[in-house]
Amino acid sequence: MTDLPSVLSAPFRLGSALRGARIFHPRGATFEGTAELGSSWWPRQMPRHLPVIARLSRGIGTPDGLPDVLGLAIRFPLDSGPWDVLLASAYLPGRVTLSPARSWSSAGYSTLMAYRTHVDPTPRWITVVPRGEQPSSTTSVEALRGPLPFSLLVGSARGPLEGAGTLVLERRIPESDENQPSFDPTVHCPDFVDPWPGWLGTVRRDAYRASRTGRGAILARSGRTVS
Template sequence: MTALSSALSVPFRVGSALRGARVFHPRGATFEGMAELESSWWPQQILRPTPVIARVSRGIGTPDGMPDVLGLAVRFASKTGPWDVLLASAYLPGRVTLVPARSWSSARYSTLMAYRTDSDPTPRWITAVPRGQHPSSTTSVQALEAPLEFSLLVGSARGPLEAAGRLTLSRRLPEKNSEQPSFDPTVHCPGFVDPWPGWLVETRRDAYRASRAGRGASLARPQHTVS
């Protein structure tokens, strides 16, 4: 652990302990669904189509009606284990500029980290855009109802976003905290993808570990199985 990542992990541990929940995105709704991956960019180890578990959440927990940084966490099934991809509301076509959204329908999501694959060494960000019916006047978690659909896109730092498939969340899961999966894009990251840049991976790994420790959570807690 570097001095920087160690220093940054402390407030995550303390904040999670005081809040009794995640420091960021403490309130959310978990869904089952499927992802139709329609781009050759996706690694071949990802199932086609791939079952997913996803969590849609509010980043800070501002009062309903106020803008908030919204989140979309997706766990893809692969032949070698889960792949957790975390996205947050951002300015598109930019990549990593976080932007608070006023409603679920207006949010545009992007990963903070880019990914490189065995077949494509160029760092590319994964983005998601709501399609169909999403609550248009609120960021209330209670307003989220299945099905929720998203268009998936990928793009490099300077290139255009390219269509990459569709994500459909078809069933909302129980909200008991003990049954909520802990998403971690640094632990649940198969060897066939390479998160970029490397320094951000280490910092995020320590922050997520500290947050789980602060609230007494574990990646080994019971999780839903996708079938």
């Protein structure tokens, strides 16, 4: 009997093959930046100040001027390996209700899955909110220029969002869409955090793998130098 994750991953493999690109978030911009982690929620294995690689992207690719589900992928380079955190524009203070945004400045982002740590067993979602000046009348990828500042927050399903630090995307990396790194939150996840719920992680893992297979891509470049 075919298992459910394999059945669900088939459309991602086919869709990426037909499109020749990521089935979702095919257009994006990659940045180098820094994160300042200002909350005790972050695992002690993570430095309080660290460089990041991040990608801002458009989920569907609607014409400019129309709302789109925007994406933000963040890679934290750790001694144990990279931690990829993927977020999408969502209704905040809700956690997992995707919400199309009309501009980069109006998008608030949330992880679709929560995380538990060895210290804090409560599932908490990571959210990111734009600060300062960002493109306010467009979702065009071409309009994105650094520096782009954000606030980091974390929150449980029912509790308020609490400040967790800052993120600044400082320099845009001039790469074409096909050469931009692939982020995978199921493969690139340290053992001191636990994505929740577990069954959704299995479905996402197979979907990401199928999308890469469909477009002939390799796994995210985990060894990239971040300066």
